[in-house]
Amino acid sequence: xxxxxxxxxxxxxxxxxxxxxxxxxxxxxxxxxxxxxxxxxxxxxxx
Numbered sequence: 165x166x167x168x169x170x171x172x173x174x175x176x177x178x179x180x181x182x183x184x185x186x187x188x189x190x191x192x193x194x195x196x197x198x199x200x201x202x203x204x205x206x207x208x209x210x211x
Contacts, residue, residue, distance in 0.1 A: 176205035186210070 174196055178185060186192065194205035 172203055174203045174205050175199075175201070176208055180206060181208045181210070183210075 174194075176194065181192075191211040192205075192208050193211060194208045196203050197206050198204075
């Protein structure tokens, strides 16, 4: 994921999104939590 407010990579799991797969360029909202391997997007919601 790319963010407009941070300059870091943020990872997510597709099962956290629910429904059909996201398409490249699709906008979403999400929260960021610190995971063992770095920042992870949670509460991912399609816009």
